[in-house]
Amino acid sequence: MTASQMPLLSAQDLARTYSIRRGMAGRVTNVRAVDGVTLTIARGETLGLVGESGCGKSTTARLVLGIERPDEGQVRFDGAPMPGSGSPGWAALRKRMQLVFQDPLSALDRRLPVGLQIREPLEIHRMGTPAEQNARVAEVMEEVGLQPHHADRHPHALSGGQRQRAVIARALVTQPDLLVCDEPISALDVSIQAQVMNLLVELQERLGMGMLFVSHDLRAVRQISHRVAVMYLGRIVEEGAPDEILHAPAHPYSQALVSAIPHPGKTARRIVLQGDPPNPADRPPGCAFHPRCPVTAMRCRTETPLLKPRPSDGRRVACHVAQGEVAPGHVGQLELS
Amino acid sequence: MAFVQIRDMSVAFGSAPALRGISLSVERGEALGLVGESGCGKSITWLAALGLLPRSAKVGGSVLLDGVELIGASPSVLEPVRGGRIAMIFQDPASSLNPVHRIGHQIAEALALHRGLTGAPARAEVIRLLDQVGIPDAKTRANAYPHELSGGQNQRVMIAMALAGEPELLVADEPTTALDVTIQAQILDLLGTIRRDTSMGLVLISHDLGVVSETCSRIAVMYAGRIVEQAESAAIFANPSHPYTRGLLGAMPPISGPRQKLVSIPGSVPEASRMPQGCAFAPRCSEAIADCTRVDPAAVTVEANHLAACIRATPAKTGTRTPERVLA
Ligand SMILES: Nc1ncnc2c1ncn2[C@@H]1O[C@H](COP(=O)(O)OP(=O)(O)OP(=O)(O)O)[C@@H](O)[C@H]1O
Ligand SMILES: Nc1ncnc2c1ncn2[C@@H]1O[C@H](COP(=O)(O)OP(=O)(O)OP(=O)(O)O)[C@@H](O)[C@H]1O
Ligand code: SF4
Ligand SMILES: [Mg+2]
Ligand SMILES: [Mg+2]
Numbered sequence: 001m002t003a004s005q006m007p008l009l010s011a012q013d014l015a016r017t018y019s020i021r022r023g024m025a026g027r028v029t030n031v032r033a034v035d036g037v038t039l040t041i042a043r044g045e046t047l048g049l050v051g052e053s054g055c056g057k058s059t060t061a062r063l064v065l066g067i068e069r070p071d072e073g074q075v076r077f078d079g080a081p082m083p084g085s086g087s088p089g090w091a092a093l094r095k096r097m098q099l100v101f102q103d104p105l106s107a108l109d110r111r112l113p114v115g116l117q118i119r120e121p122l123e124i125h126r127m128g129t130p131a132e133q134n135a136r137v138a139e140v141m142e143e144v145g146l147q148p149h150h151a152d153r154h155p156h157a158l159s160g161g162q163r164q165r166a167v168i169a170r171a172l173v174t175q176p177d178l179l180v181c182d183e184p185i186s187a188l189d190v191s192i193q194a195q196v197m198n199l200l201v202e203l204q205e206r207l208g209m210g211m212l213f214v215s216h217d218l219r220a221v222r223q224i225s226h227r228v229a230v231m232y233l234g235r236i237v238e239e240g241a242p243d244e245i246l247h248a249p250a251h252p253y254s255q256a257l258v259s260a261i262p263h264p265g266k267t268a269r270r271i272v273l274q275g276d277p278p279n280p281a282d283r284p285p286g287c288a289f290h291p292r293c294p295v296t297a298m299r300c301r302t303e304t305p306l307l308k309p310r311p312s313d314g315r316r317v318a319c320h321v322a323q324g325e326v327a328p329g330h331v332g333q334l335e336l337s
Numbered sequence: 338m339a340f341v342q343i344r345d346m347s348v349a350f351g352s353a354p355a356l357r358g359i360s361l362s363v364e365r366g367e368a369l370g371l372v373g374e375s376g377c378g379k380s381i382t383w384l385a386a387l388g389l390l391p392r393s394a395k396v397g398g399s400v401l402l403d404g405v406e407l408i409g410a411s412p413s414v415l416e417p418v419r420g421g422r423i424a425m426i427f428q429d430p431a432s433s434l435n436p437v438h439r440i441g442h443q444i445a446e447a448l449a450l451h452r453g454l455t456g457a458p459a460r461a462e463v464i465r466l467l468d469q470v471g472i473p474d475a476k477t478r479a480n481a482y483p484h485e486l487s488g489g490q491n492q493r494v495m496i497a498m499a500l501a502g503e504p505e506l507l508v509a510d511e512p513t514t515a516l517d518v519t520i521q522a523q524i525l526d527l528l529g530t531i532r533r534d535t536s537m538g539l540v541l542i543s544h545d546l547g548v549v550s551e552t553c554s555r556i557a558v559m560y561a562g563r564i565v566e567q568a569e570s571a572a573i574f575a576n577p578s579h580p581y582t583r584g585l586l587g588a589m590p591p592i593s594g595p596r597q598k599l600v601s602i603p604g605s606v607p608e609a610s611r612m613p614q615g616c617a618f619a620p621r622c623s624e625a626i627a628d629c630t631r632v633d634p635a636a637v638t639v640e641a642n643h644l645a646a647c648i649r650a651t652p653a654k655t656g657t658r659t660p661e662r663v664l665a
Contacts, residue, residue: 052517159605189374190544191621194588194601201598216518223590223599246592260522261592262547272526273519276487 035234048225098171104163115151161192295328346398353609370549373559424504441479451502489520568643578645
């Protein structure tokens, strides 16, 4: 494989289990937050990761950045294994991989003007002379659409959109090859979300970095991503081009997610899933989705479906029924409760 | 006359005007959506109408419920209204359910307060209500504490509590915002079912035009303490007549068609203490003309049942009669 074909990031079978103590008795439960995730991101490509609260999106983001070590599996960045978190090798890599969080206000230090905060990564990684650092800060601020005078402002004196621009500027100042955005627009007003989405698309096209865009909003994911992975309870259950997934979702969970997108003049019937989101500490056997799935078959209760291309059209989906391995189970399941 | 008729209502905290003249009406059994970005005054519109704002808030204008004035009304007028004729589901569910009481007990309290039910009939009604909102195994779950239920289930309990007073109107303030998409779909479905079964009216407050459009037949769009547009849901999407509404629609990524740059609204929402002169939207408006920063535009009728507060909105041809309702 030549360097240009090699993905920028590849993660193989990542798993991460947290032990949490519950109640006064201090009983320890294991939460398998990520359970065998494999993904790749090429240079210039954006992978969108969608799924509901607690399905393991943020944990996946931390694992691929090496902030946390997976219990199982491996992450390779630019062809080499990810060095351990905190090691000198990892610290050196961090300037090439940056993270943007959900809430811009908590990501910034309220006591410091944002210009200093945008510059900080350059100082940490000792990149350039002070004059070069000034020039780079000015340049990156322009790239994200901030005015030069904003540099002297404290975070609370900026609007929500300007704050998130400052956070993005700080992430981009080291010219990273990989940008991981964990729910970068969820905390923003609707009109500001559009500004930030436009900015991310434009920066990604211009700078050619790889991007992991984590969101629970399928509309936003379609807008930003070249490829989409749908997560459910620690696993990727379907992966494909955004329009394939939005217009012909193969996995029953993707179908429910897509049909839940509210939109004006909607005529198609909504698939209303029964039951609550699952508890990662109490993962159902077989396909983790089977207790809520409208087409569960017998095999779904015992055998975990693997993510693999489906014979009919090559769509990558982890579902016995979508793969055509078993017939759809009793649809009456939908009317339960 | 409309069931609830709000006329020129204003709210100020100190010198900052938070609501600047709201006129809105809700018919019996109608589902009205109230949308707008954070801080535009959606919540305080209904808190003020029900007399639930702190004393420091200066409230002006008029709110008529079936012809009876609520602004400045005495507790003996307001108490049977709150939770009785008009129930409200508050935006922050954590602050509305008491963590130390079982959910059945909390619903029973509402039943005692609004319908004088106690004892066995109250217990039976608690279970019926929990059943109605889709809590499985209601008999056992009535004994659960809020922390033992999921977010979606707690939201169902809140709806059950609101239904306890057999309200004629339910005001649901962002009832699905904190919930997962598939659970949000369940709750919206539930609200629709209850409305069909009880002919109760609904005011659904949300920042999400998509959410509101599926549930409500009419939509009012708010910006900076004003209602800038109101119309039938279909008309809002087919013929958005205020640039802010067009901006909100443009900001929503499409789910099909080519992926293009979104039409975003530049800048951000003004603070109440620094309200721009003229039209509050003018500094962000791509269609603003010189007059926009001078004249605070009044609502004009763009077509039947469709109002927009923009000086560039094209009024309907003469002869189009405006029903009294939207003129409010
Ligand atoms: N440090 C931790 N210790 C214990 N449990 C954790 C930890 N981090 C995550 N978890 C658990 O792992 C699961 C996955 O969490 P994660 O934050 O990755 O989900 P997510 O998909 O990002 O959710 P959200 O959309 O709510 O941000 C959850 O059940 C969470 O409670
Ligand atoms: N008790 C209060 N004292 C002072 N200002 C207040 C008070 N309550 C609300 N406000 C202000 O009034 C304005 C409107 O608030 P409101 O809660 O109605 O907004 P909203 O449209 O419901 O926003 P959100 O979508 O964030 O819930 C805001 O600027 C808010 O800060
Ligand atoms: S494997 Fe079975 S239970 Fe899982 S999604 Fe497919 S049909 Fe449903
Ligand atoms: Mg997360
Ligand atoms: Mg509110």
